[in-house]
Amino acid sequence: MPEDTEVLILEMGMSGLGEISLLSNLAEPDVAIITNIGDSHLEQLKTREGIATAKLEILEGLKPNGVVVIDGDEPLLTNRIVENDLITCGFNEENDILISNVEITGTEMSFCVGSFGEYKIKTIGKHHAKNASYVISLGARYEIPVEDIQAGLLEVDLTGMRFEMEQGKSEVTLINDAYNASPTSMKAAIETLKEIEGLEQYVVVLGDMFELGDEEEALHRSVVSVIDESITHVITIGEKAAWIADECKRKRKKIKVHAYANKDEAVSMLNELANEETIMLFKSSRKLQLETLILQLKQ
Secondary structure, three states, rough: OOOOOOOOOOOOOOOOOOOOHHHHHHHHOOOEEEEEEOOOOHHHHOHHHHHHHHHHHHHHHHOOEEEEEOOOOOHHOOOOOOOOOEEEOOHHHOEEEEEEEEEEEEEEEEEOOOOOEEEEEEEOOOHHHHHHHHHHHHHHHHHHHHHHHHHHHOOOOOOOOEEEEOOOOHOOOOEEOOOOOHHHHHHHHHHHOOOOOOEEEEEEEEEOOOOOHHHHHOOOHHHHHHHHOOEEEEEEEEEHHHHHHHHHHHHHHOOOOEEEHHHHHHHHHHHHHOOOOHHHHHHHHHHHHOOOHHHHOOO
């Protein structure tokens, strides 16, 4: 870190208890942001409550007058933080900072954040609006001008394979969200796909998710809760993802469902579906490397 650094932003990751505690006590942050409680690391932490406990360790090194910013729509957080200078952000009316008026235009999204005005970012999905609201709220706390916050948000570059929209052969639209997946992020990706209008075929290509512990079958099946008839085709790849296909066949009779054991088996179907009126979302755990299918659809 350069000696003239004014603000240092640190990401604190973990796979089990005690890890964020160590990092927080080393860093002694002025501000702690907890973005959400998902279902990654369930194999080690067993429950979402366990994940919340691990993430809340970030408070252990927080300075006495430190600020905490959280997902105010998550009861596992709002019910457990009482002693800090707390800012809650979310879509529920009771939040300190309310996110509203989300509108998607192509590959960009605009939304309002509390009394701080309207903002635009170069990606789509309500979960991204919520992530942006955390930094917008902090920017306002530190009296950063609104126009500077907006300019900074427009300069943000997403890392690879994070809802990257590309064009394949036959002008099919491909969404590469294949970097990794948990049930929470897979549902969010499908919900975002459903917000894109104007096409005839909406195809989700979903692969196995790992490290989900004893509830892995139920968690895979839970993905179907966000799949409705706006999705025309569900294609699953892998033994675990087959649970999604089975659940979809039972509960979503009008959707065309295909389950494949591996990527090679799915190529023919994907090529058949590829045309200018089709959009395809690819999502799975890193191990499956679904981006190789996207490469084949671009060649």
